Amino acid sequence: MVMSVAAPQAKGKYAEDNIFGANNRANALAEKIGVDNVINGTVGSILDEEGQLVMLHVVQEAYKALTPKEIVAYAPIQGYPDYLEAVIDQCFGQSRPNGYIQACATSGGSGVLHHIIHNYSEWGDDILTSDWHWGAYGSMCADNGRKLREFELIDKNGRFNFENFKEHVRDMVSKQYNTVIIMNSPANNPTGFALSSADWDQVIVFLKDVVKGQDKNIILVPDVAYLDYSGEKQECRKFFKKFGNLPENIFVIVAYTCSKGFTMYGQRMGAMICVTPNKDIADEFVAINQYTSRATWSNSNSAAMKSMVNICKDPAKVAELDAERAVYFKLIKERADIFMKEAQHCGLKYLPYLSGFFITIPMTEAQRVCDELEREHIFLVPLKKGVRLAVCSVSKKKIAGLAAKIKGAVDSVGANQ
Template identity: 35%
Template sequence: KFDLVNFENSVIELAKIQKNLVIVLNNPCHNPTGYTMSTSEVKGVMEILRAACSLCNIILINDIAYMDFNNKVNNFRDFYQDLPSNLLVIITFSMSKSFCCYGLRVGAQIAISSSTETINSFLDASLYTCRSVWSNIPKGGMTLFSNIVLDKKKYKQLLLEQSYMKNMLKERTDIFLDEAASVNLKTLPYKSGFFITIPFDNISDEKMADKLKDENIFTIIIPGAIRLAVCSIPKYKIYGLAKTLKNIITTNC
């Protein structure tokens, strides 16, 4: 589960020594674990932040890049209710996932605050930062986004395709997680999304990568874990994968 105790301790520790505190959450469908916070966990986070605002200014950035592939209803209401004036919430969106167009890096951020002054400062900072760092996002991406969302027929087709791909992901992950359970392969808590993370120990990341390649498994190794991209593995290749990973980990750990 989301470790609210550790989160609170870390927030308070930093809030006591910093004037400003920035917190980034990748929720729902966290990359790389596939974890999605529950409503009670979101409420717990916001309670902690409201209390910590007595110590410093806080900016909470919630990255919802994978939201359209979440298996549950997305409810963000608790992120922006009863906000202290020095708590700024920013919801960030990425088109490359939801619109299935990797590389067209088009995104947006929605700022939420109870303070008009804070929103005005955010707007000024965003304008100057964007213009000075990258100026404009790709025109092709902006055009594609506008053409789809402003056309009811195209937007409806997008939602159908998203639903199809979300179901495809669920089929793949169900197969893998069921087989992982049957061979006692440990995974980090997965709810939905593109990735599943399998922890390992007593072997270096480099050696694990080599052992995986020997079995024609090409994935990303993060410190002490394998990030499995179920978004890019055909369903027929999912079968037996958990057992192979279990054998590799067991043999070398």
């Protein structure tokens, strides 16, 4: 028997997830046989066509210009006031919803999700998200004594599965005081799917109805981690307007992160941004989440906040930022287009992709297919119902021909699509 001194609730936890595991194997092989001979489609960061991790130039310059104080100072627990203004502006753009809007600095988007689970659901509650979701959601729930529950994101016609969503929400509202819904849209990880404007309208009408006249709340969490690579800057933000003028028992908390939009992944900087028609709810939001920050990681990374602020307060730098993001948005789109075209050509099915870092190929036997591909030095991420390809990190040269290789592996393993 393996020795353990962990407390009962912590026994059996295991940190290395299958994404980092496959990434580590890909890197080890690349060391041995050369990067050109390995396709690593596991990484959720933008790599350029030469395989180098991208740090936006404007962000690099902002870091270089920081003063020692900006780098090392303890920041206020809630975050610097100018950072909080900047995240609200960066997040909503011209589509700021009506209502009380407050923000708290967090440790990336992960920090937002942690605080929401911790402060807006109860021990033992279900938390709702889509069947296609980022794996960390599950660990965050389990680690806090909650259970992640899944609705079907996409119906048989490739559209948002509103019927299934409604069923789950109705059931949860009938059982729980708060129903937390994490909706990773636009640019869903792992599919690249997004709710349309009409989908959001339907969702909001339904949510209003389901808690109308009840002492129950919906905590709606748009996780917009990939927002900045999901379309034209103002166009892709229009749905935020819909979160204004909602009833008090629908509380919106946007999970915002600088990880992707500012290429600050490892700097661990994000923000939770609330929208509510009620000032008390907004004030409580700041109080309880600031408290939880103090009780977990304390204050956030000063250097990251100040780099972000120093870009955002200078319109010329914001223009540079937008232009750089547009370049990478276009690059990722070109890679995705090559893959989808070839997939259609060779009869490989993929889930409806609109934008974002990942494309998913639905199938049974995902693990076996990934094992088979690894023999050809191709590293992808096996999920429960498919395989995830990170188009953000594989060059166009390496994407070319990939669909056929995946199709070959699917056929040789005898997986169904």
